[in-house]
Amino acid sequence: MLFTVTVEVMPKASVADPEGATIARSLDTLGFPGIAQVRAGKVYQLSLEAPSEDVARSTAQDMASKLLANPVIESAAITAVARTDTAGIR
Amino acid sequence: MLFTVTVEVMPKASVADPEGATIARSLDTLGFPGIAQVRAGKVYQLSLEAPSEDVARSTAQDMASKLLANPVIESAAITAVARTDTAGIR
Numbered sequence: 801m802l803f804t805v806t807v808e809v810m811p812k813a814s815v816a817d818p819e820g821a822t823i824a825r826s827l828d829t830l831g832f833p834g835i836a837q838v839r840a841g842k843v844y845q846l847s848l849e850a851p852s853e854d855v856a857r858s859t860a861q862d863m864a865s866k867l868l869a870n871p872v873i874e875s876a877a878i879t880a881v882a883r884t885d886t887a888g889i890r
Numbered sequence: 891m892l893f894t895v896t897v898e899v900m901p902k903a904s905v906a907d908p909e910g911a912t913i914a915r916s917l918d919t920l921g922f923p924g925i926a927q928v929r930a931g932k933v934y935q936l937s938l939e940a941p942s943e944d945v946a947r948s949t950a951q952d953m954a955s956k957l958l959a960n961p962v963i964e965s966a967a968i969t970a971v972a973r974t975d976t977a978g979i980r
Binding site for chain 2: 802806808810820823826827830832833834835836837838839840841842843844845846847848849850859862863866867868879880
């Protein structure tokens with residue numbers, strides 16, 4: 801079965817995020833008031849073959865800790881697991 | 891009220907994604923079989939003041955179309971809206 805697992809990799813709260821800070825300033829300049837904070841991270845949609853949703857989830861968790869995220873400065877979270885017929889969601 | 895809106899910005903399906911292709915090859919090399927496809931995008935956690943969840947959502951949609959995503963090659967989606975007491979989720 802083919803699953804698409806979405807993994808979010810964000811900088812940890814204690815780590816400076818200059819990209820997010822720049823976006824926050826730009827949004828303020830563009831006329832959006834009330835921006836408290838912006839954090840910028842990466843998102844990966846992994847399409848993979850797995851026998852069940854649980855296996856797909858744990859495989860993606862393993863991939864995240866081995867390749868996708870740097871655990872010193874980033875935290876990874878699986879935000880969605882969906883069964884798909886073809887690779888890619890959109 | 892303070893809301894944290896999560897916006898995912900992904901390359902459109904018709905657009906080449908060399909970063910995702912490289913990650914897919916790397917995962918295969920690392921010994922993860924069954925990878926059909928990897929797509930790599932950006933995720934933004936916007937902490938903003940808004941009177942209601944609906945307003946927070948529509949403001950974030952506006953921000954995405956004006957600054958966060960390039961509509962020619964990327965699509966933006968709001969994946970979560972959460973009320974928070976302090977800026978930042980994690």
